[in-house]
Amino acid sequence: MTTGIMHISHARLPRWAPVLAGAVALALAGLPALLAGWGPLKWVAAAMVVFLVAMPAWSRVVEGRRAAVDRLVTGLIWTAFAIAVSPLVWLLYVVVRSGAPAINTEFLSISMLNVIGDEQGGIYHALLGTLLITVAAAIISVPIGILTAVYLVEYGKTSRTARIITFLVDVMTGIPSIVAGLFALALLVLLFGPAFRAGIGGSIALSLLMIPTVVRSSEEMMRLVPDDLREASYALGVPKWRTVTRVVLPTSLAGIVTGVVLAVSRVIGETAPLLVVAGATDGVNTNLFDGRMTTLPVFIFSQYASSTPVGYQRAWGGALVLIALVMVLNLIARIVGRMFAPAQGQ
Amino acid sequence: MTTTASPERTESVTTPRPSRRGDRAFATVVRVAALTILVALVAVFVFLAAEGWKGLTSDSATYAPFTSFAGYIAPLIVSTLLASAIALVVSVPFAIAVALFISHYAPRRLGAALGYVIDLLAAVPSVVFGLWGGRYLAGYLQPAHVWLHDHLGFVPIFGEPSPNGRSLFTAAIVLAIMILPIMTAISREVFLQTPRLHEEAALALGATRWEMIRYAVFPHARSGMVAGTMLGLGRALGETMAVAMVLATTPTTTLDVIGTASPPTIAANIALNYKEATPERQSLLIATGLVLFVVTFLVNVAARWVAGRSARRLAR
Numbered sequence: 176m177t178t179g180i181m182h183i184s185h186a187r188l189p190r191w192a193p194v195l196a197g198a199v200a201l202a203l204a205g206l207p208a209l210l211a212g213w214g215p216l217k218w219v220a221a222a223m224v225v226f227l228v229a230m231p232a233w234s235r236v237v238e239g240r241r242a243a244v245d246r247l248v249t250g251l252i253w254t255a256f257a258i259a260v261s262p263l264v265w266l267l268y269v270v271v272r273s274g275a276p277a278i279n280t281e282f283l284s285i286s287m288l289n290v291i292g293d294e295q296g297g298i299y300h301a302l303l304g305t306l307l308i309t310v311a312a313a314i315i316s317v318p319i320g321i322l323t324a325v326y327l328v329e330y331g332k333t334s335r336t337a338r339i340i341t342f343l344v345d346v347m348t349g350i351p352s353i354v355a356g357l358f359a360l361a362l363l364v365l366l367f368g369p370a371f372r373a374g375i376g377g378s379i380a381l382s383l384l385m386i387p388t389v390v391r392s393s394e395e396m397m398r399l400v401p402d403d404l405r406e407a408s409y410a411l412g413v414p415k416w417r418t419v420t421r422v423v424l425p426t427s428l429a430g431i432v433t434g435v436v437l438a439v440s441r442v443i444g445e446t447a448p449l450l451v452v453a454g455a456t457d458g459v460n461t462n463l464f465d466g467r468m469t470t471l472p473v474f475i476f477s478q479y480a481s482s483t484p485v486g487y488q489r490a491w492g493g494a495l496v497l498i499a500l501v502m503v504l505n506l507i508a509r510i511v512g513r514m515f516a517p518a519q520g521q
Numbered sequence: 522m523t524t525t526a527s528p529e530r531t532e533s534v535t536t537p538r539p540s541r542r543g544d545r546a547f548a549t550v551v552r553v554a555a556l557t558i559l560v561a562l563v564a565v566f567v568f569l570a571a572e573g574w575k576g577l578t579s580d581s582a583t584y585a586p587f588t589s590f591a592g593y594i595a596p597l598i599v600s601t602l603l604a605s606a607i608a609l610v611v612s613v614p615f616a617i618a619v620a621l622f623i624s625h626y627a628p629r630r631l632g633a634a635l636g637y638v639i640d641l642l643a644a645v646p647s648v649v650f651g652l653w654g655g656r657y658l659a660g661y662l663q664p665a666h667v668w669l670h671d672h673l674g675f676v677p678i679f680g681e682p683s684p685n686g687r688s689l690f691t692a693a694i695v696l697a698i699m700i701l702p703i704m705t706a707i708s709r710e711v712f713l714q715t716p717r718l719h720e721e722a723a724l725a726l727g728a729t730r731w732e733m734i735r736y737a738v739f740p741h742a743r744s745g746m747v748a749g750t751m752l753g754l755g756r757a758l759g760e761t762m763a764v765a766m767v768l769a770t771t772p773t774t775t776l777d778v779i780g781t782a783s784p785p786t787i788a789a790n791i792a793l794n795y796k797e798a799t800p801e802r803q804s805l806l807i808a809t810g811l812v813l814f815v816v817t818f819l820v821n822v823a824a825r826w827v828a829g830r831s832a833r834r835l836a837r
Contacts, residue, residue, distance in 0.1 A: 241729055245731040251618065255615050256618065256627075259639070262698045265657075270653070319557050319558075322553075323551075326552060327555065330548060337555075340559065342829070343559060350817065350818075351755075352647075352761065353759065353761040353813070354569070354759065354810055354814045360572075361569055361572035361807055365568065365571060383565070386558065415547070420547075447792050451791065451795045472648040476651070476766065487656065497646055497649065505644055
């Protein structure tokens, strides 16, 4: 050692150093936590701060400045992730805890018609409204979305028009939902007079929000279809349009279904456009083309706006049902995507 | 919109021999569908303008408590910009950190799953965010209002703190949470596209992981990060329910974002006032919606332009 052998590596902290520092930080923060009676959240937060100071400091002494900065950033990034996830966890916990007591069979099977004060009300009319409006929106937007994707992938390719449409689809994903609602409102008002409200207006607004999502996901899936399949079909003398409908679309079907379900799950929770154009009503309305129609998100909003304990209770119950719907749709989308995805690459 | 029925119709005609007719019909249908997108966007503008122009110049009573369109919309614009700015300031560092966590820090196998968790945040309906923000988050953030007023009270936006926390500031925090997923998704995408050789070269030269990210990943991803931020801005400008439900609003002009009396954002104002709208008021609300549409459209165009200008196409 003394004869001048060069060390080409720095001194490094052992691999378990962060774990040790973390444990020490938890213990250090635990002392005031015990004395002041902090909750677990405050305790962990304090421990994080201690860790973010102690770990870089230790590293600074042993490993040098650059490594210390690296350790600090690593700690900060882990912390940022933890903080970013915490609202989701908190929100889901609150929705389940506050919503669960409101849910019973009556809540799901009766409407708010003639419900006064603290009587048991229900979301049946809102569920029905959400179902009808969303299905109508899907009927409008899915064909347009898929055919546009076919145009982009099979026909337009890199032409000027195709590039413009791709760009516009991207821009369309950013349209605020309230603007979509106002558009549908302006359309209906121009056609049927200023007081006209109907569920179909909600469907038009939602389809405007759905189309870009459907186009994007379908396009992506169709691009994954290998050209060999298309060429094999052409070689057999099959015309282009049959190649598209019989080869390309079936091959990418699973991916397209996933995209559509995700798009539905995105718009099913939309409130603002439906509030503006479909309005709200207490009873069941199954006619999309006439009269106000309540949807689940609008139900939640109007119960919240009533600012009464029972209103809040109903709002939380509705929120739990809505979140469950969205999560189930998400899950279905993932399962469909996963179940059929591996087969299509073959 | 109903032209989609034609493929089935032509199918039976073409069975005898492969004719060009089916092809031509299908190509037309597909083109029409694609042009519908264009038509829809133009229609949004045209219909909003057709219904909204009356709102720009009605008699002054419509704009109560103000007297002109400019007076009516000015406080709304100020609120919209303030809320969006606060949301971005809070959200951008988190979005970049979370994206880095998923692309470079988390164990490789966990990365995709953690990305999915963040995407779940985007799946939560805005009305639920509003409910949570108004009933829970506002209460928890109230002490923060007091702190901001006590320590940063000399900044005009931190005036008298709200006693229940239902302020523009809380709304902005909810917005920050809501725009996090889209910004994370875009940043994550570009971080993952950093050329592997650049990263490995940096590490081979002895860079620490952070130095590698600073000198190899960030320069490469800059335009993507800018685009993601602008998309987040577009979302924040147009988000309605969270603001409408968190904010206790009054139509005054104030810069104070932590007080009880902030004007709502443009979008929230529409949702809060559509109900008691006379036809004139309705036109006025549609006119404000037109302003919102034009602004968000331009922001989104700019974002996509920045994203597209860089060598990589983001969404491909």
